[in-house]
Amino acid sequence: xxxxxxxxxxxxxxxxxxxxxxxxxxxxxxxxxxxxxxxxxxxxxxxxxxxxxxxxxxxxxxxxxxxxxxxxxxxxxxxxxxxxxxxxxxxxxxxxxxxxxxxxxxxxxxxxxxxxxxxxxxxxxxxxxxxxxxxxxxxxxxxxxxxxxxxxxxxxxxxxxxxxxxxxxxxxxxxxxxxxxxxxxxxxxxxxxxxxxxxxxxxxxxxxxx
Numbered sequence: 510x511x512x513x514x515x516x517x518x519x520x521x522x523x524x525x526x527x528x529x530x531x532x533x534x535x536x537x538x539x540x541x542x543x544x545x546x547x548x549x550x551x552x553x554x555x556x557x558x559x560x561x562x563x564x565x566x567x568x569x570x571x572x573x574x575x576x577x578x579x580x581x582x583x584x585x586x587x588x589x590x591x592x593x594x595x596x597x598x599x600x601x602x603x604x605x606x607x608x609x610x611x612x613x614x615x616x617x618x619x620x621x622x623x624x625x626x627x628x629x630x631x632x633x634x635x636x637x638x639x640x641x642x643x644x645x646x647x648x649x650x651x652x653x654x655x656x657x658x659x660x661x662x663x664x665x666x667x668x669x670x671x672x673x674x675x676x677x678x679x680x681x682x683x684x685x686x687x688x689x690x691x692x693x694x695x696x697x698x699x700x701x702x703x704x705x706x707x708x709x710x711x712x713x714x715x716x717x718x719x
Contacts, residue, residue, distance in 0.1 A: 510563050512592040516625040518556050519591045521706040525549050526571065526580045533575050546572045564590075593621035595642055601627075604640060604649030611638075625705050626665075628698035630654060637675055641715055650718050652677040656696055664692040665711050666704040671696040677718045690718055 514522075532545045550572040557564065567590065574580050598613045605611055614629045627640040637654035640647060656673040663672055676691035692714065695701035705711065 510567070510590065512590045513557070513560075513564055514587065514591045515708070516591060516594065516622060516702065517705045517708050517711075519587065519622075520703065521556065522553055522568075522571070522587065523584060524706060525552055526574060526584060529571070529574055530577055530580050546574070588622065591622040594624045594627060595645070596621070596627060596640060596647065600647055601638075601640055601649070604647055605638065605651055608634070608636075608651065624699075624702045625708060626698075626702065626711060628701075639675075639715070641711060643712065643715075648715060648719070650677060650715060652691060652718070654694075657693065661693050663695040663701055663704075664714050665694050666701045666706075667710055668695070668701070668704040670700060670704070692717070 526549075529545060529549045533542055536542050536545065550569070553568055553571055554560065554565070557568075560568075567587065570583055570586075574583055596616065598616060601613050602608075602611055608631070610633065612631050612633065614627070619627075626642075628638065630637050635653070636651050639650045639652075642648075653676050654673050655676075656671075659671070660669055661672040662668070663670055672693040673696050674691055675694045676689045678687055678689050680687055694714070695704075
């Protein structure tokens with residue numbers, strides 16, 4: 510069976526599984542526990558409207574989870590079916606042709622199943638780079654990143670984390686003028702990826718800047 514789960518969907522499933530384990534630990538009524546399991550399975554299946562029977566069978570055991578050990582075993586079985594973020598060093602460099610000495614992070618050191626987007630800071634130019642893969646097409650954005658040294662809501666993952674202002678500078682309508690667009694995003698993109706349970710806000714963020 511081919512991989513069919515996006516990283517954000519896997520994160521959503523993990524969150525549902527955690528809620529299920531917590532609910533099972535606090536609920537004493539079997540009816541409540543049964544309802545919670547049914548709702549959890551329903552929420553997960555909604556993520557995959559075109560799911561086939563084999564894929565559905567892989568997800569069905571979520572309705573049998575009672576404790577942390579069973580949850581971890583279930584997620585371990587799912588992980589091989591998470592689609593890796595498709596990107597290459599050459600592909601990244603093509604997105605930023607003006608950055609002649611761009612230092613791309615080592616993709617071999619990244620579990621590409623753990624990321625829904627790639628982001629890093631080039632210490633030489635002090636720029637933050639963001640790469641997403643939408644409809645099998647890579648999209649790249651570069652801009653400045655200024656840490657706020659405080660917590661706020663990330664416009665990509667919608668979590669309350671350490672954030673900074675990401676700004677893109679572009680030419681204005683009149684010659685010699687510029688305008689900036691941006692928003693607050695997580696300081697740590699790895700943490701941001703772990704908290705990402707939908708691609709909606711990520712895509713909206715990119716659309717805003719593009």
